[in-house]
Amino acid sequence: MKMDRRDFMKAGAAAGALAAFQPRLFHYMGEAAATELDAGERVVRSTCSPNCTGACGFNAHVSDGRIRTLIQSADYPEKEYNPRGCLRGLSMMNLIYGKDRLKYPLIRTGQRGDGEFKKVSWEEALDHTAKRLKEIMDKNGPEAVAMTIQVPGTGYVNKGAFVRLASLARWTMHHGYDQNGDLPMFWPMTFGVQTEEMESLEWRNARYTMIHGSNIIQTRLPDAQHLLHAKRNGKVVVFDPDFCSTAAKADEWVPIKPDTDAAMGLGIAKVIIDRGLYDAEFLRDFTDMPILVRKDNGKRLLASQMKDLAEAATQRKIPDYRSLFVIHNVKGFSILDPENLQPTGADLEGEYAVELTDGSRVEVRTAMTALREVLRDYTLDRVSAITEVPSEQIERIAVEAATNTPVHVVYGASNYQWYNGDLKGRALSLIPVLTGSIGKSGGGICTLAGQYRIRFDLSQWWFPREGGLNWVPYLHFLQGGGPRYPKNGIKAMIGGWGNPFDQHNMANRLKDRSASGDIEFVVTFDFQMTTSCQWSDVVFPATSWYENHELVATILHPYLQLQQPAIKPMFESKPAFWVARELAKRLNPEFEKYFFPELDTDQASLKVIEILLANGGAETKGITLEMLQKGPVRLHSPAPNDRQIPFWEQIHDRVPFPPRSYPPPLAATAKFLRSGRIEFYKDEDLFIATGEQLPVHKETFVETEYKQDPSVREKYKLRFVTKNSLYRVHSTHSNNVWLNELQGNKPKLLLNEADAKERGIKTGDFVEIYNNRGKTKAYAVIDPGCRMGTAIFEEGWWARYLKNESYNSLTMPWIKPLHEIYFVPGIWSPTTVWNECLVDVRRVSA
Secondary structure (H helix, E strand, C coil): CCCCHHHHHHHHHHHHHHHHHCCCEEEECCCCCEEEECCCCEEEEEEECCCCCCCEEEEEEEECCEEEEEEECCCCCCHHHCCCCCHHHHCCHHHHCCCCECCCCEEECCCCCCCCEEECCHHHHHHHHHHHHHHHHHHHCHHHEEEEECCHHHCCCHHHHHHHHHHHHCCEEEEHHHHCCCCCCHHHHHCCCCCCCCCHHHHHHCCEEEEECCCHHHHCHHHHHHHHHHHHHCEEEEECCCCCHHHHHCCEEECCCCCCHHHHHHHHHHHHHHCCCCCHHHHHHHECCCCEEECCCCCECEHHHECCCHHHHHCCCCCCCCCCEEEEECCEEEEECCCCCCCCCCCCCCEEEEEECCCCEEEEEEHHHHHHHHHCCCCHHHHHHHHCCCHHHHHHHHHHHHCCCCEEEEECHHHHCCCCHHHHHHHHHHHHHHCCCCCCCCCEEECCCCCCCECCCCHHHHCCCCCCCEECCHHHHHHCCCCCCCCCCCCEEEEECCCHHHHCCCHHHHHHHHHHCCCCEEEEEECECCHHHHCCCEEEEECCCCCCCEEECCCCCCEEEEECCCCCCCCCCECHHHHHHHHHHHHCHHHHHHHCCCCCHHHHHHHHHHHHHHCCCHHHCCCCHHHHHHCCEECCCCCHHHCCCCCHHHHHCCCCCCCCCECCCHHHHHCCCCCCCECCCCCCHHHHHCCCCCCCCCCCCCCCHHHHCCCHHHHCCEEEEEECCCCCECCECCCCHHHHHHCCCCCEEEECHHHHHHCCCCCCCEEEEECCCCEEEEEEEECCCCCCCEEEEECCCCHHHHCCCCHHHHCCCCCCHHHHCCCECCCECCCCCCCCCEEEEEECCC
């Protein structure tokens, strides 16, 4: 594990001399790669599984019990997916064998955060943890113990084991999707789902690709090739305030003013509608555009309210999550069946007077008529003024998109992680919907953030019938309150597969609550000594994805894959499954039976994979463990050849919206679309009160920074944007020596030349980013591609690289009230809005 430079040089010379005389074998790896294979070396296929959405197959070449090299497996049945992988995955050995590798269980001996621990046995660590958790639960209730489930797609078995334990123990659970700010709230509002993503191989079938706030070339490296194919087959337009890597590869870059994409979407929609370039039949059959809306109260007209339809409405049997709305066609007024998407011939536009059951008369209009009225405010000149994009360019792009379908809109996390990110998503969704691009190969809207979307039904393993979780949004935890917040608070935190003491909203607040004793007990399992481990009371050493069995899936390609142990667990590390099982039997002997105590960890993990496949529903039907052990297997979908095309079944088989978002039952999310169709008009009371029945543009910071403290308009004039790095997957690889060398071992802050000059800052200067909540430091880089008024920091650095400060201390857990009118964990929930943050920058001494 330790070697100085002299030893390294000696070993290298000896190895070179030996290689000259030793016979070598060459192992063919397919068209994508070839590598030498030592005699006696074995190859094990596993899957690289940080939260990057790549889920790339890698072959670990092993000899003498040690991984010697990692090479892309390049074994996907479709050659277009080969090879998959990047330098982060190729250099994973720097983490597996690095100096931060956890070797054995630890119990804290010093103050939290100072990194002082004692080595203990597994028995002592587990017994101590169980004792402390029991004490906290006995005093405060089981819901006072909380854990976070991060990115389920990277670990259905081991992460499921801890969710299973938490459910049996009835702990509080935070969903990582909203905790990490990756939940795009326009999805449930408009389409009734958590997300639906088109596989990257389908991107090339788009004729017009519009990218808003997603730097695919940098953050989706294994799939970037498919974007380049889309460029060859059509046109790629990037809307981004900054000249990012993806903008450099696009056919056209639109330097839009930050956080004005809603105005852009609405301006484009107005051009498409005014010119009659929309798909009228698509709107009639699959959207809420024909539904009649009352002008007196802004509510959609219910059949039960209308004199001529009320009796017929009482005779209709529909699920509780549906409503019977009214449309108008050549036959007059009629009930819109929410369970039937067959053609209705409904009027898309019109205004009418109707008699209600009480004899009164009200005026109504279609949702599309209401939309056209909203769009009156989004003339080309006004949209140009808001977005700082020439009106001629906006108009041309609108016409190009409408006349070159299917349209693919990519709406990235850096764009929707704002307070009104939902409005931008709703507005941009108009473009693929108006053009009838939904449900088509190459068409639709995608967000591509995180491996959260669960690809099949995992309830059989994750949620035992005897259990029950107390789901609490992470922002409510940070604010210390909310409708589901435990009455005695959260006193214990259990975490893994994440680094919240660095990586999450207001990390300083988490440290303060831990230092004060408000959070009484912190347990972390990881394979590296992260900042979160240093703040823990107990640290469990975990295995890496080359040391355990696991089942994984992602959003960007449709393949189920295995993690398989290439080497034995390093030192005393254990899979999370083993830890959960051992902790379970100590908390309650009755829990042990839920974790296959008769099997060893490897056998039990494989058993769980078989259970998941057998009970996963249509998506996993016929897929077996034996098939996966031979290589990746495509999940099933309703589309031809099992292609991953969002809403194919809704459009081609006319199945009502929404499709199910796992794991909750359909009823939990179908209530978001009571019409059974794509909905742009929302008539819940708070939507009406905020003027957001239909998408609109709202000015940045008005409801957040400026409202909380009006003086920040003059004090902090830079938008603080934390973008993903080429060299990390969030905080994974923050300590990778190869990748840090490529960055000069320094965190960077990108500034526009004018902003830097105003502050007397030059490239290479050590600077402090600050506001009234926190501060952090970095080295300035003057970037002509960075828009004036913006400070860009590449997130993911551990605190030790930032003088024990955190870039997330600058953020604030803003909550938009509309995100609280429903609650389905990780689907409709308050979500972190990282970029709703103002700062300033000054030079400081290093």
